[in-house]
Amino acid sequence: MNIDTELNKITDYISNLSGKELDKILFDCGIESIRPSIDSDYVVCLKKIKYLSEKDASSGYRKALWVHNNIKEEYFYTKIMKQEVA
Amino acid sequence: MYYHGTDNGSAEIIVKTQQMCPSIGEHQWLGDGCYFYCDKEYAFRWILIKYTENFKNKFTEDYSRIFDKYAIICAEININSNRLFSMDNIQHSMLFNKAKEELITNTVKKSIKYKKHKVIDGIVFNFLFNKMNYKESYDAVKAVFPISHICNDSRLEFLPEPQICVKNLSIISNIQKYSEKVVPEEYITFIIDYNSLKNKLKKKKHSEKYTKKNPSVKYKI
Numbered sequence: 001m002n003i004d005t006e007l008n009k010i011t012d013y014i015s016n017l018s019g020k021e022l023d024k025i026l027f028d029c030g031i032e033s034i035r036p037s038i039d040s041d042y043v044v045c046l047k048k049i050k051y052l053s054e055k056d057a058s059s060g061y062r063k064a065l066w067v068h069n070n071i072k073e074e075y076f077y078t079k080i081m082k083q084e085v086a
Numbered sequence: 087m088y089y090h091g092t093d094n095g096s097a098e099i100i101v102k103t104q105q106m107c108p109s110i111g112e113h114q115w116l117g118d119g120c121y122f123y124c125d126k127e128y129a130f131r132w133i134l135i136k137y138t139e140n141f142k143n144k145f146t147e148d149y150s151r152i153f154d155k156y157a158i159i160c161a162e163i164n165i166n167s168n169r170l171f172s173m174d175n176i177q178h179s180m181l182f183n184k185a186k187e188e189l190i191t192n193t194v195k196k197s198i199k200y201k202k203h204k205v206i207d208g209i210v211f212n213f214l215f216n217k218m219n220y221k222e223s224y225d226a227v228k229a230v231f232p233i234s235h236i237c238n239d240s241r242l243e244f245l246p247e248p249q250i251c252v253k254n255l256s257i258i259s260n261i262q263k264y265s266e267k268v269v270p271e272e273y274i275t276f277i278i279d280y281n282s283l284k285n286k287l288k289k290k291k292h293s294e295k296y297t298k299k300n301p302s303v304k305y306k307i
Contacts, residue, residue, distance in 0.1 A: 031203050
């Protein structure tokens, strides 16, 4: 790996971005705590996930689903539900 | 094998489906991905911390109760060394730090919404892997986090915590439940020794900081 070549690519990429474009990239990279667009089916699945967690109280996911730190469980349940539907 | 701590419900589903779920968010130290410890003792420490956080006032030193709520899973990670972005590699480390500097500078200069936000390590890794397409060349990131690092007369006074963040989930295989009903003595010994050494290092760090400000004052550790 040539550091200078790689760094030039990064510098060129960033320098050509407008402020708005840079903000979009920073958002996509997680600069805010919650990123709702992690999965195209994310919003659709949220209600199903909430239902599942309320149904299965022992899972421990009851209250935290809407909180940033549990986005992974939401994403996970999205995968499981897709498998079940399939 | 690599180790991951999680709650029992997740562990059962993960082992059953043989699928890990990525951790996502700005607080993930190595960016989005599935996190594993290289040492099982750290995975145990992680679930011990979670158990204490989530079951306050119920925590005892009865470790079998911890395994009623949490589990350690282990997995094989089929990583080719050429496809590992390692912070032990001087070129990778220098590139990461320069990329971070570039992002921070431009965020301060150009960003409309995030001028005052911190561009932390996880964001830089996400930028490299998702925007600069590093995921085409690398399947995982590895780093050693120095816990309670003191930089004075010794460069070795810290507790190393190596972690790997898998970006390409297809390299994870053979996921199994590792935690045992009966906690081996080595876990208890490790936790006691780890906490003892961490506290000593913290005190020493605090003492040396204070001594630098007040050179006439000497503390015993």
